[in-house]
Every structure is written in C-alpha cells, then in structure tokens.
Amino acid sequence: MSRTLTLTIMRSEAAYRVTKRKFVKRGRWLRKPFMPRMIVHPCFQNITANEAIESLSDKDPGENIIRPSSRGPFLTLTLKLCDGVYAHKDIVEGGKEHKDITNLLCIGKTLKIGEDTFEDLDEVMDRYVDPLVSHLKAMLSYLRFRKGTKGEVDELLRIEKSEYPMRIVYCFGISHEHPGTFVLTYIRSSKPHHEYIRLYPKGFKFRKTMYEDIGRLVGYFQKHIDDPQHESGPL
Structure with a gap:
C-alpha cells in the first residue's frame, strides 16, 4: 500500500472517529438517520438532509453539499x-467490497449520477456539479426570469399582458414543486400555459431536446410556440 493511500485512510478513520464521538454525544448514533462515512473531501459533510438545507439557507443559489443518504448505501x-x-440528487457508489466495515464506510471506487459515471468526488464536481451550477446561474440571471411560485409568476405575466395586450408574453421561473425543473410560462390571449425545462450539466432539456444555452432554447420556442403541444409535466 502506498504512503499516500495509507495517509488518506488514516485521515478518513480519524474523521470518522471524530464524527462518531459527536453523534454519540448528541445521542444520534443509536437513531442512525444515516451511517456516518469515512470520506475526506471539501464538499462532503456527515450531516442529514435537513442540516444540509439549514447550512445552505443563507448561502447563494448554486451552493451545495455532498452528504450520506438516509435512504440507502449511497451519497x-x-x-x-x-x-x-433545494434539489437532492443520488450519487450511487460502485465497486465496493463488503469485507469489513471500514471498506463499507469509505467511498466507492466509482460514482454514478443518472447515466454518468465518475471516478471520484473531484470528477463529480468538475463534470457534473460545476456545469450544473453554471447553467443554474445563467437561468437565474436571464432577463425573462421571474422569482416566485407558479401562481405568483402567472400573476406577474397577467399584469404584463394587460400592459401589452398584443404581445405573447413569457418568462421562466423555478418549479417549487419539482426542484431541478424550471417552468416556462406564456400567455397568448388570457390563459397562462406552462411547459417544463429540466436542468442538466449539459444544459436545458425542453420538448425532449437538449439546449446548451438559454438563447437557443428561447429562439426555438419563439419560432415554434404555435406547434401543437400538450401542457407538459416535469420531465
């Protein structure tokens, strides 16, 4: 075993012991909301979903935490x-040997999010999280983005439509009911119509097509707004 690997394992075990002491002190070890993991990475914390949300509550959009899952042996x-x-995305671990508890508590040899596979958390951040956050921030700063719930955004568009009755007004918003999804709302005459856009590291998926940037998505939408469409649900 290399010296670097040995030091990494030692740091992981030390972090695990510290975490266990904290959990025992708080009386949470026996309740086991999740199994604390021996993982050392700047983006990883041994905390629950509620604690992650609380920690991120005063942070900017795009901030994130990787944590143990309470629903199974994954992150x-x-x-x-x-x-x-807040969106919660499973990171499935692979290549783990079930020989001893230390191996189970360490991170898997492979990590998978959806159909994408990664070697370690650094690659997860570089190839998945960072581009995802970049697209998120692009949408949040887009001229036609509006804050608020679906109903609040509908009302904003109705007001805009009353001011410009000859226009087809539209805007983007965040789906509060389906985190990780945006809502494209538009009004032709009086009724708001809604279509959903899914956020991915590669861009925005709209009407079964992936767009690398919002401009291309908007260009397609404006040209094909009258195409027959059923009001789509979240992807």
Missing part, C-alpha cells in the same frame, strides 16, 4: 436552487 448531492428550494 446525496444537496443543491440550493433558490431561497426555499
């Missing part, structure tokens, strides 16, 4: 989308 990415809205 979870908790991402702040906006105030009060």
